[in-house]
Amino acid sequence: MKKLIPTTILLLLSSFSFSQDITFSSDQVEQGNSIYVENCQICHGTNLDNGQFATPIKGFFFEMKWGGKTLGELARFTWEEMPEGNGKYLRMEEYIAAVAFILSKNGIEAGDTPMSEDLDSLDAIMLPF
Numbered sequence: 635m636k637k638l639i640p641t642t643i644l645l646l647l648s649s650f651s652f653s654q655d656i657t658f659s660s661d662q663v664e665q666g667n668s669i670y671v672e673n674c675q676i677c678h679g680t681n682l683d684n685g686q687f688a689t690p691i692k693g694f695f696f697e698m699k700w701g702g703k704t705l706g707e708l709a710r711f712t713w714e715e716m717p718e719g720n721g722k723y724l725r726m727e728e729y730i731a732a733v734a735f736i737l738s739k740n741g742i743e744a745g746d747t748p749m750s751e752d753l754d755s756l757d758a759i760m761l762p763f
């Protein structure tokens with residue numbers, strides 16, 4: 635009984651995670667790359683920051699703009715607004731892959747765990763910029 639209480643407290647603490655890490659798989663990055671080329675590159679450019687018709691989605695200005703926001707906010711914006719004027723055009727899976735591709739181009743590495751397609755759960759994850 636004496637041992638049970640600290641164990642319970644530890645278990646409770648470990649079930650709360652205060653800041654989750656971003657995860658996405660290299661398969662998502664690969665899929666996102668093709669989606670980007672087909673649907674996004676025409677405005678955002680071949681290098682994500684050299685588009686004539688859109689703001690940069692790589693580098694300093696993008697990271698300044700989205701720093702302090704959540705992954706859920708970024709994914710929701712992309713889903714609702716992109717391609718510009720034609721939001722919700724792709725499947726959620728494809729939007730999530732495109733976001734994974736964008737993040738990989740901003741220096742975040744792919745891992746084993748894929749990014750969730752559940753936007754609410756992505757709200758718990760801060761962008762690390």
Ligand code: HEC
Pocket residue numbers: 669670673674675676677678687688689690691696699712716717718732733736
């Ligand atoms: C017709 C041109 C066009 C296409 C195609 C397009 N975008 Fe955009 N995108 C824009 C414009 C313009 C903005 C800036 C909108 C704003 O700030 O409200 C933007 C902003 C963004 C942002 C946020 C950047 C910021 O400055 O806050 C992301 C992320 C994004 N686009 C992703 C995508 C993805 C992913 C696709 C492909 C599925 C895509 N876009 C296709 C024009 C486009």
